[in-house]
Every structure is written in structure tokens, then in C-alpha cells.
Amino acid sequence: MKSVIVHPPSQPIRAEIRLASSKSESNRALIINALTQFKGQLENLSTARDTQTMMRLLQSPEMVADVLDAGTTMRFLTAYFAVTGQHKIMTGTPRMCERPIGILVDALRVLGATVTYRQKEGYPPMELNGFQYSGQNRVQIRGDVSSQYISALLMVGPLLPEGITLELTGDIGSRPYIEMTLQQMIAFGVTHEADWETKTIHVPAQQYTPTQYAVESDWSGASYWYSLVALAQDAEVELLGLKENSLQGDSAIVQIMERMGVKSVYTKRGVLLTKIPAEKAFAWDFTDCPDLAQTVAACAVAAGIEVTMTGIESLKIKETDRVGALQAELPKIGGELVELEPNHTYIVRRKMEINTDALTLPVIETYDDHRMAMAFAPVGMAAPIKISEPHVVAKSYPSFWEDLKKVTAVD
Numbered sequence: 359m360k361s362v363i364v365h366p367p368s369q370p371i372r373a374e375i376r377l378a379s380s381k382s383e384s385n386r387a388l389i390i391n392a393l394t395q396f397k398g399q400l401e402n403l404s405t406a407r408d409t410q411t412m413m414r415l416l417q418s419p420e421m422v423a424d425v426l427d428a429g430t431t432m433r434f435l436t437a438y439f440a441v442t443g444q445h446k447i448m449t450g451t452p453r454m455c456e457r458p459i460g461i462l463v464d465a466l467r468v469l470g471a472t473v474t475y476r477q478k479e480g481y482p483p484m485e486l487n488g489f490q491y492s493g494q495n496r497v498q499i500r501g502d503v504s505s506q507y508i509s510a511l512l513m514v515g516p517l518l519p520e521g522i523t524l525e526l527t528g529d530i531g532s533r534p535y536i537e538m539t540l541q542q543m544i545a546f547g548v549t550h551e552a553d554w555e556t557k558t559i560h561v562p563a564q565q566y567t568p569t570q571y572a573v574e575s576d577w578s579g580a581s582y583w584y585s586l587v588a589l590a591q592d593a594e595v596e597l598l599g600l601k602e603n604s605l606q607g608d609s610a611i612v613q614i615m616e617r618m619g620v621k622s623v624y625t626k627r628g629v630l631l632t633k634i635p636a637e638k639a640f641a642w643d644f645t646d647c648p649d650l651a652q653t654v655a656a657c658a659v660a661a662g663i664e665v666t667m668t669g670i671e672s673l674k675i676k677e678t679d680r681v682g683a684l685q686a687e688l689p690k691i692g693g694e695l696v697e698l699e700p701n702h703t704y705i706v707r708r709k710m711e712i713n714t715d716a717l718t719l720p721v722i723e724t725y726d727d728h729r730m731a732m733a734f735a736p737v738g739m740a741a742p743i744k745i746s747e748p749h750v751v752a753k754s755y756p757s758f759w760e761d762l763k764k765v766t767a768v769d
């Protein structure tokens with residue numbers, strides 16, 4: 359289908375939604391379980407394409423590992439195949455081949471991996487050609503480009519003869535994802551010492567213990583439901599399978615949405631979202647939760663809330679340049695994302711009322727980015743909205759449109 363239209367609901371929304379499970383947790387669990395020779399038992403793995411791709415490539419005897427557009431799959435598998443000495447060619451979609459990987463490859467080379475770039479230095483595709491431990495287990499690595507490089511190295515760290523010591527340099531982005539990695543390693547019996555003052559993480563050499571591990575629902579996917587409740591006239595939604603003490607940093611959506619008009623109450627089955635009054639303006643730092651930025655930006659414009667956003671630099675190297683994509687698409691719903699301080703502080707706000715004329719509906723382009731589609735869909739609660747290339751959601755939340763159809767018309 360080329361596009362879908364999301365219509366405002368014709369009646370109050372009362373719904374229970376079983377979310378997709380977290381692709382971040384799933385992809386870590388799969389790598390770690392592979393390092394137990396697949397002896398553990400993983401439950402509730404995500405149906406996300408990124409996770410399905412990870413499962414397929416972990417089992418595949420083929421030399422070419424095509425990760426499609428899955429960042430974690432590319433970064434985690436590169437470290438896994440490199441350190442386990444497998445001969446592989448790592449590649450992906452054209453966009454994946456524009457997403458940098460040099461920082462991870464440099465670190466793997468320090469440890470003893472043989473890696474060659476097949477096209478452009480620092481970017482996929484690359485060829486992995488064996489591993490011989492260099493005797494050097496202390497690696498300096500930038501923390502401000504992608505935490506996925508750090509997670510990838512931590513997970514293979516216990517296999518190295520002397521473990522691994524990572525010294526993170528610069529600011530640390532997406533830190534909760536690093537902590538998620540460390541917590542999942544603990545769940546499989548692997549210990550570490552992390553000193554966040556000196557930004558040093560040490561994982562001694564040791565073995566993973568096969569474990570039964572159940573993946574939580576996806577808080578990033580939950581964020582679209584929060585936005586929907588914020589924007590609908592009358593809505594109560596229970597999201598099943600979420601926990602108060604989550605490993606996922608995107609559970610910060612609870613605090614953000616408390617300011618945008620949604621109250622969260624944890625239930626036995628998940629979390630119940632209800633409406634409360636919203637603030638008119640507030641500031642939020644997205645350094646720890648970059649995947650929430652698009653949800654908040656689209657919701658802010660539709661709700662008429664002014665949000666000062668920082669910590670969104672990493673958005674430029676994700677599935678698309680998400681800052682550019684928001685700047686191109688928000689004006690179609692009457693909003694703008696303005697850069698106040700170069701590459702640092704942005705403001706997102708409404709400039710004019712949303713167009714509700716069915717004949718001239720705004721068409722939101724999605725740039726092969728699942729989060730562009732899902733972030734703009736809830737705007738349909740306020741006025742009809744057309745979303746282009748809706749199939750993009752398959753990357754993380756394949757049943758998104760079916761779930762949305764439980765509460766409103768989508769055609």
C-alpha cells in the first residue's frame with residue numbers, strides 16, 4: 359500500500375493493546391544466547407524485522423550477512439562474527455552503508471580482528487577475515503556517536519583471554535542502552551565493573567551461563583500510544599507487558615508524557631494511560647532516549663505545546679536524517695523544528711492550526727523510517743492525516759496498523 363489515512367476516532371477510546379516486544383532486548387538476548395552455543399531459552403522475542411534478521415543471520419552459513427536496515431543487527435553481529443573468527447561480509451541497505459561503523463571496526467582491530475572495507479573507509483560493506491588476539495584488551499572508544507558500538511564490544515568481551523576494558527571518551531549518548539546490555543549480560547551470569555565517573559567499563563574473561571530469558575514489551579513502541587492518548591479527546595489505553603522497573607531507557611516516555619497530558623498507572627498487566635492537563639511549554643534532553651524525539655516532536659505540534667529539545671544530534675545518523683525529516687514534515691501539520699544553537703538546541707512548536715480539509719490532506723513522507731510513520735500517525739486523533747509507505751513500521755512494530763485499527767479508522 360502506498361499510503362494510509364488515519365481518521366479521528368468517532369467515539370471515546372477504551373482499549374487494551376499488547377505491544378510488540380523490545381527489539382533492543384531481543385537482539386541482545388540473541389547474541390548472548392549464541393555465545394552460550396544457543397543453549398538458553400528465549401521467550402517473547404520480538405516480531406520486529408530487525409530481530410527476525412538477527413535470528414536468520416545467526417543461523418545462516420552464507421558468507422554474506424545482509425542486515426537490511428537494522429543498526430543493532432549490523433553492529434552486534436560485526437563484533438560477534440569478528441571475535442568468533444568467522445569469515446563474513448557485512449552489508450545492508452544503501453542507507454545502512456551510509457551509517458558509520460569505523461569506531462567499532464577500529465576497536466575490533468585493536469583487539470585483533472582483521473577487517474577490510476569493501477567500498478568506503480568507515481562504512482559498510484566490510485569483510486571480516488579472522489581474529490587473533492593482539493594481547494591488548496584496553497580500548498578507548500567515543501561515547502557520543504552510537505552506544506551500539508559499545509554494547510557490541512561489551513557482549514563479546516568475556517570471550518577474550520583477558521576480558522575487555524572500555525574507556526569511553528567524550529559525552530555518552532544512549533547510556534541506558536549500555537546499561538541494558540550490562541544487565542542482560544548479568545542475567546546470563548556475566549559480571550562487570552562499571553565506573554561512570556571515569557567512564558570505564560571492565561568485563562573480565564568468563565563464560566555465559568545458558569538461561570531462560572523473557573523479553574519485555576517495547577517502550578519505544580509504547581510512546582506512540584502515549585501520543586495517541588495525549589491527542590485524542592477522550593482516551594484510556596492499557597498497554598500490556600510493560601514493567602515499572604524496565605531495562606529500557608525509553609520508559610522515560612512516562613515522565614515526558616506526564617507533561618504532555620498523559621498519566622501512567624502501573625497495573626498487574628502493564629500500564630494504564632489516562633488523560634490529565636498538559637503543560638504549555640517545557641524542555642527535555644533526549645541524550646538518553648533519542649528514539650522518543652520524533653514522537654514528542656509530532657505530538658508537541660499537534661497539541662500546541664512548545665518543547666525545547668536537546669540531545670538529538672545522533673538523530674542525523676539513524677534510519678534517515680531524522681532532524682531533516684522532521685524539519686521537512688512538521689510544517690505539513692502546521693509546525694516547525696527550529697535549530698536555536700547549532701547542532702545542540704532545537705525548539706519544536708505549532709505555527710498554525712492543523713489543516714482538517716479532507717481534500718487537501720497533508721501527506722507525511724516517511725523516508726524508510728518506521729519512527730516517522732508511527733510518530734505522525736497519532737496526529738490523526740486531532741485531524742485526518744495521510745502517511746506514506748506505511749509498511750516501514752515492520753522494522754520494529756509490524757502489527758502497528760492492526761493495533762491502531764482497534765481504536766480508530768485507518769484506510
Ligand SMILES: O=C(O)C1=C[C@@H](OP(=O)(O)O)[C@@H](O)[C@H](O)C1
Nearest residue numbers: 382430504505506532535649672
Ligand atoms: O542499542 C540499541 O538497542 C539501540 C541504541 C540506540 O542507538 P544509538 O546508540 O546509536 O543512539 C537506539 O537509537 C536504537 O534504536 C537502539
Ligand SMILES: C=C(OP(=O)(O)O)C(=O)O
Nearest residue numbers: 427428429430649676677
Ligand atoms: C535507530 C533505530 O534503530 P537502529 O539504529 O538499530 O537501526 C531505531 O529503531 O529507531
